[in-house]
Amino acid sequence: xxxxxxxxxxxxxxxxxxxxxxxxxxxxxxxxxxxxxxxxxxxxxxxxxxxxxxxxxxxxxxxxxxxxxxxxxxxxxxxxxxxxxxxxxxxxxxxxxxxxxxxxxxxxxxxxxxxxxxxxxxxxxxxxxxxxxxxxxxxxxxxxxxxxxxxxxxxxxxxxxxxxxxxxxxxxxxxxxxxxxxxxxxxxxxxxxxxxxxxxxxxxxxxxxxxxxxxxxxxxxxxxxxxxxxxxxxxxxxxxxxxxxxxxxxxxxxxxxxxxxxxxxxxxxxxxxxxxxxxxxxxxxxxxxxxxxxxxxxxxxxxxxxxxxxxxxxxxxxxxxxxxxxxxxxxxxxxxxxxxxxxxxxxxxxxxxxxxxxxxxx
Numbered sequence: 001x002x003x004x005x006x007x008x009x010x011x012x013x014x015x016x017x018x019x020x021x022x023x024x025x026x027x028x029x030x031x032x033x034x035x036x037x038x039x040x041x042x043x044x045x046x047x048x049x050x051x052x053x054x055x056x057x058x059x060x061x062x063x064x065x066x067x068x069x070x071x072x073x074x075x076x077x078x079x080x081x082x083x084x085x086x087x088x089x090x091x092x093x094x095x096x097x098x099x100x101x102x103x104x105x106x107x108x109x110x111x112x113x114x115x116x117x118x119x120x121x122x123x124x125x126x127x128x129x130x131x132x133x134x135x136x137x138x139x140x141x142x143x144x145x146x147x148x149x150x151x152x153x154x155x156x157x158x159x160x161x162x163x164x165x166x167x168x169x170x171x172x173x174x175x176x177x178x179x180x181x182x183x184x185x186x187x188x189x190x191x192x193x194x195x196x197x198x199x200x201x202x203x204x205x206x207x208x209x210x211x212x213x214x215x216x217x218x219x220x221x222x223x224x225x226x227x228x229x230x231x232x233x234x235x236x237x238x239x240x241x242x243x244x245x246x247x248x249x250x251x252x253x254x255x256x257x258x259x260x261x262x263x264x265x266x267x268x269x270x271x272x273x274x275x276x277x278x279x280x281x282x283x284x285x286x287x288x289x290x291x292x293x294x295x296x297x298x299x300x301x302x303x304x305x306x307x308x309x310x311x312x313x314x315x316x317x318x319x320x321x322x323x324x325x326x327x328x329x330x331x332x333x334x335x336x337x338x339x340x341x342x343x344x345x346x347x348x349x350x351x352x353x354x355x356x357x358x359x360x361x362x
Contacts, residue, residue, distance in 0.1 A: 063114035100155035138284035147258035173199035231291030304329035321345035
């Protein structure tokens with residue numbers, strides 16, 4: 001009888017030990033890419049990433065003031081953005097922003113705080129997200145130039161025009177960063193940039209928009225160049241991106257990420273992918289956005305270089321022939337003045353006096 005009890009006790013102990021080992025093995029064997037794995041043993045609140053669309057809408061409405069202030073179209077845009085990056089918000093407690101649209105940036109900052117409020121004390125159990133296994137083949141098209149925490153304060157446009165106190169949008173000089181990206185094109189953004197550059201913020205009077213890629217030879221003429229392109233992400237939502245020309249190539253700063261040098265020639269026939277260096281994660285990543293539209297180049301300098309040009313328009317009246325000339329900047333096409341200059345003429349028939357010393361339009 002005692003022998004049987006002893007065996008039973010031993011078997012019970014073995015079962016307890018085996019059970020503990022199995023649970024321990026299960027915890028150890030959880031894949032690193034399972035964002036909710038270890039956390040879900042500890043976090044009691046419903047994970048944000050497990051919420052239904054209706055629950056997510058309630059979450060956004062209850063925890064963010066910006067979301068509630070938007071019209072329905074922008075609410076849908078922000079909802080899609082939130083869902084596309086929910087893994088980062090829910091597993092790391094914050095997200096990087098590879099886009100430059102300032103509404104995304106402001107919204108992401110509010111979501112960071114909303115996640116903290118929602119999880120409360122359990123927020124400290126986050127910060128386990130490590131997606132580097134997905135991106136080990138990066139970079140493919142860029143090289144990292146600089147990465148530091150102060151870069152998360154501004155976006156690609158601010159970097160391109162050297163105004164890096166905070167994120168700005170094309171047209172900020174007149175629209176107070178209220179761009180409606182869903183109704184814009186790359187050309188309209190380039191036009192807004194021209195207005196910004198010519199404003200008192202920059203005082204760059206000579207600005208040209210073109211689809212022809214400039215070279216670094218423009219620097220000898222005192223000019224600078226940036227470019228803009230539109231793209232779409234996996235939600236079919238629009239995005240924009242800027243680069244700027246330096247002496248050794250095109251540089252850019254995707255969203256709130258690091259400063260990169262692009263290693264490929266710029267061409268509207270070649271796409272830009274969403275490759276970027278994340279400051280928050282300290283690693284290369286790639287977003288779903290693809291830029292494939294026409295690239296518009298904005299070439300600018302402080303002052304015009306006006307020349308008088310004969311337009312080809314002329315007429316005869318009385319004892320004079322009148323020739324139209326125009327004061328124009330050949331760099332950007334800006335016209336400052338148009339006049340008619342008269343030359344004594346005994347015609348008709350009228351002699352061609354252009355180039356014969358009577359008028360010098362050069």
